[in-house]
Amino acid sequence: MPLDRSIIARLSLFEGLGPAELDSILRDARSVRFAKETAIFEQEAEARSFYVLLAGHIRVVRTTPDGRQVIARYISEGEIFGVAAALGRLTYPATAIAAVDCVVLVWPNAVWPDLSSRFPVLAAGTFKTVGARLQDTQARVMELATEQVEQRVASALLRLVKQTGRKTDAGIEIDFPISRQDIAEMTGTTLHTVSRLLSAWEERGIIVSGRQRVTITDAHRLVMLAEHRDG
């Protein structure tokens, strides 16, 4: 059963491509479902495929030799990921884990040279995504190097809300389960410190939170916290 082009037509990555072209691209793809907390690919494994996330949220995690984990980023719907091969790498540099039940499109790496040369828009879009990621990662280096923990955690929450925020009556909620431990692994601190910070912010009415759930109720004050030393 061939995939219907409507599933990718709306994605910015494929913008400007015609129906026949979309069909041609989809001919090499298959759609796969991943249950919550299962791995799409693993760090160090041979890179055989690249992916586009159709539905869900994915956590990209790197593990140090001594077993400590760091969350490199979250992938949102419509993003391309696992493009190691296009960047000349033979293995994936990180593990991708479904944060919720996910649906992804999968292409074998072998089709990339052909696909990218036939559809320069696609290649350009992919490299633009990579460029943006490089930029983000460098911004994180700067944050880790120059900012205090409180600023870093505030920034991380704001980034998550911006990327995946869902409006509720209480405020804007992060759209997938995220633990204190996860936030700690994004910001280079411990779950204890994150917990203390969130508690303090909740007391001051800036957020409300629960088990694996965070809602920002006063984004403005959180921005102040992220930027300055007051708030």
Added chain:
Amino acid sequence: MPLDRSIIARLSLFEGLGPAELDSILRDARSVRFAKETAIFEQEAEARSFYVLLAGHIRVVRTTPDGRQVIARYISEGEIFGVAAALGRLTYPATAIAAVDCVVLVWPNAVWPDLSSRFPVLAAGTFKTVGARLQDTQARVMELATEQVEQRVASALLRLVKQTGRKTDAGIEIDFPISRQDIAEMTGTTLHTVSRLLSAWEERGIIVSGRQRVTITDAHRLVMLAEHRDG
């Protein structure tokens, strides 16, 4: 006066290209000299060109809104840099400064689409470099998030030595002037802490150092320091 193809023939980026192709690539380039401590391009400036370093060493620096600096990386001979435009960015994300007198080749961005499609090897090599940089940057995030200052400084020195080390009778020396402040800006600490660490290491015979100069005399013990908590 046209540039001679011999200046780039030996670079891995242009590997596998014939004389006519090299000449064709060089036709669009010009060679420029930058004096020590001058800027090749500035953060936030419109990206008009991309570059290849022919001789010297370049420091890539990002500045935070409040004026703190972080060294993103050092560029060595033969590397391509300033490729913002190929990644879909309109401005440079960082400032590039000649750490010593440098010679660079400069191409206007306008020729990139043509050049990269005519010479896929060149495009692939460029994206491979970008991929490696993304990898490096993520590795730095992990280091900043999980390691102590001592480990980070040791790792930074080892990376510099590996990238640009020059053998002397005392050991392996970093091939360009580098201050305690520079090392601090690479590792997210202060020049004071770096100075204390280097003094301690010098006392233990692991390095010898002077004004803007570091020589590793016992790389093995420095590796131990970078990995564990002893040494």
Added chain:
DNA sequence: GCGCCAGTTTGCGCCAGCGCAAATCGCCTG
């Protein structure tokens, strides 16, 4: 050859945030 200055060293006090431990709380399962 001398003076100046950027780069470096070092002492001291302090505190942000980690590590450890224990209690508590929600949620899911049976």
Added chain:
DNA sequence: CAGGCGATTTGCGCTGGCGCAAACTGGCGC
């Protein structure tokens, strides 16, 4: 609806490394 488990909260003590300040030094320019 009871039990159990993973997530969260919170107290306490400690310390790595920062901030400040002052002294020192190697090299370059005059």
